[in-house]
Each structure stands twice: as C-alpha cells, then as structure tokens.
Amino acid sequence: MPVEALPELAAYRDLVMAVAKGLFQARNPERQRLPKGFESDLRLVMDRVEKGSAIPVVSRIAEPSMAQLFATPSADLFEEARALVEKTISAGEKGDPVPSEISKEILARFNAFGRTLRDDESILVAPPGSRDGAIYDQTVRRRLVLLAQSSYEKNVDLVGEVRAADKDTEGFAVRTEDGRKVQVRTPPLFLPLALNSLRESALVRVRGTGLFDAEDVLLRVVMATDVSLAEEGQGAAARPGCATPIEAQIGALKGLDAGWYDESSKAYDPAQLDWLSKLLKNLLEGFQLPNPYLYPTPEGLARAEWSSPTWEVVLNVDLDAKAADVLAARVDSEEVHELPVSLGDVGAETKLGRFLLDHMGQSSAA
C-alpha cells in the first residue's frame, strides 16, 4: 500500500465527517451536541489493491450503530455525506454549482484533500463496489477551494538559493531557478541548513505546503516538511537553446524574399539584421543566455523565442524603430510578465538582458 496515499485517507475521512456533521446539525437544530460515538462510527481502511492495477481502494467499515440511531437502515448520514462529496466533486469537474448542503467551510476542507496528488494523478470517488463516480484531481480541487477563498494550498517541491533567513520568525527566503523570491516557514530543525546555504550560496531543495493564488502563482511556502541540500543536476533542468548559431539564423532571415509569407510580407534590410545580430550577441554573452530560436514575422518584426524550464519567452524587435517588446508566460500558471524597451535609451540593453535572465532559470547553457 503506498504510504503517500495515507494522508489522503485521513483527509477524505475528515471531509466526509464534516459533511455528515453538517447534515446532522441541519436536521437536529435543537441538539447542541453530536450523539456519543458519532465520530467513531466512520472508519475507513485501505483494504485492497484492485486486480490488474496498482490502485488502492478505500472502503468504509460498516458499523450498525448509526443505522440504529436514525431508526431506518437507509438513514445513514455517512453514506449521504459520501454521496454529497461525490456530487460536489462531479460539480467541480463540470463547472456546475455545488450542492446547497455544501457550505464554504466544507469547500475549504478540500484544501486538505488531494494535496499530494501530482498533476497526472486523480482520486475516484464512487459508490461502494462501483468504478462509476467522480474524478477528483488538482484542477477540480483548485476549483472547489477557490469557490470558498482566494487562495489554495498544494504540495511544492522547489530548488533555490537561500537569500535571507530569520531565526526569530523561523523562516527564510529562497530565490528559485525561475528568479522569484519565495518566503518559506520552516520548523527550527531545518534552520541551520538554511543558514549554511545562505553563507555558502548552496542550492537547497524545499518540500512542503505552498499557498497559491487563483492564477496558480506561488505566494509562499506555509510550512516546509523537508529542507535538504539540492542534488547535482537539480536547479539546472535545461531546455537547451537553439543549436543553430545566431549568425546562421540571421543569415536565414536575410535570405527571405519579399512575399515569403504572403503578398504583403517584405524582405528584411541586411543592415538592420546586422544591428540585430550585434544586439543579440551582446545579450547572450553579457548575460550568459541560451541561444534563442529566431523567426521572421509577417509584419516584418524579428522574433526571438526561448523555452526555459518554467517560462516561454518571446522577444519581438521592431527593426525600424529600434524598439522591443518582451513577454514571459509562465507555463504552469497564468502569470505573464511584459517589458517594452526602447533600445536607443541608455541602459536599455541591460534592462532587457536582466529581464531575459530572470526568466531563463539556471538553464543558461546553450
């Protein structure tokens, strides 16, 4: 049985329990307390792995007391609660309204359920003995939690350099490979390693619970569960740059005749392309950037593109105006950074180079 699935078992139980309590309180408004033994009536186990797959199955151990408590055998609040959880997940899958019995407090509890799911994993919530149910994955989880609040939590695993540490607040700031600074709260146990990383500029790996906003931007690590020295190769996940040197790519643009795309597309001015070649070489050498992929555009701009581990970067250069627009789109969220640059201005190349470097991570080797 996979050990990493156990927290999900506990979180699922808590969720079903919270829904069942809500149902009980709604139907028994005169009662101030839950019946004795209410919580102990819900027992879940991982009881088998299905044949032909590696999927563990969570089942409920049936207890008679609840059925006796509510007079009719079918009046099982926990089964009703399970069905409501399934309906809620199904609504989250389809973008439908969630059942009216599900309060914001209950929706917030989905934060704890499914936190360990990787992007390609899911949990099937279905009636006993059935495989026909609702599929719960990170997309559904995020959607449900954001119905109740403006941020949500999920597991993070990041590599970066410690840039500041504070013994009093039991936290440190780490600069990740994509250039962002993230605050990390940590148990005191990990602080010495963070302080050492700060002194030695060594890369650390941080695993724990991250807080994300609705655009999937990591706001902070609310609690680290592990901080360790990064292994060799971590933090330098390279998406290599273009293998064709800049001069050859510039040469290809020079070779385009008028009408290369449609009747309105013009040939490029060789002198302007020489200026571009010099600009790009300065940027690549000055900031140790990977080689970009260079393309023409139908509008007559020159377009350089980079794929870093977490960003797609697009630089459009207006060769007539000596101006550029650069845009970086994060691939795992909706985050976008933009910078217009007038390349005739003092310091413009440096500004552009820094922007590019900030979005290349540490994969700067072409």
Add this chain to the structure above:
Amino acid sequence: MNEPGNPKLIDDDEMLYRQVHPGFVRDGRPSSQAFRPTPKDDKKLSVSRSTLTTAEGAYTLFTGSRGLASAGTWGVTVGECNAQGLPALSDPLNAPPEPVADPAHAVVDFSSISKNQAEARGARLARTASDRGRLHPPIAEGAEGREPRVAAE
C-alpha cells in the same frame, strides 16, 4: 469563416491539427506565433478536427488542394485549448463560397482576450504542441491514458 452559434467542441481529447508555415519552424521547433492568430485572422486560429480528418489528411488538403505552404502538422487538444480559456468551435468550410471545402475545419477562438494574452496563451499552446512533436511527418507517440491513483468508496 465561423458564424455566431457554431457549436463548441466538447471532447477534451479531440486533437486539433495546425499547419505551420515553413518560416515559422527553426531546428524543428515551431514558433509560438503559429499558435495564435495573425492580425489578418480575425482572432480565430484555423485548425482541423481529428474526428473528421487525420494529421496527414489535413496536411495534404492544406498543401495540395489549397496550395498553401506548410512545414507539417502539429497538434493541441480541445482540452489544452480550454485550459488556456480558448474555446474551440466547429467551423466547416463549404465550396462555394470557399474555393475548397473542408468539413473538418474548426477555429480556436481568441476573440475575448487581449493581444498580449493571445501571445502568452499561444506560447503555452506552442510549447505543448512542440513537446508532442510533429504529427505528420513523422507520427508521434500517442498520449497515455490516466488511471486514478486512489479509488474512494
């Protein structure tokens, strides 16, 4: 082109084939501008539906009957477009008025977003398509199905 009310494609797994101009491919990597509309495209990106044609069929129609240039067929799914907030709409082309009929024609609708949003979302789609590889030629590997990690009863 697409008229208002054309049906939205709902099968997230349906592949949408995109023909990429040879000028937009460098060392086998398609430019992200191939995955967002040009200013002349009326904010609609033309694609072909995998339920009605193949990667090869889409390429042949584009380069043969329509006489247009393509370095090959790349693809993104309806679900991947939806994940970027870009609905895909059925948009079959009839001849006449079009010179060549294309019942598999569809569009990815960028009309509700800004130019820079289109650039960013096109870049993400291009990365997905590039990671998948050119579909014709050669044939890329199929996507793996997903199995639930835990079944909760």
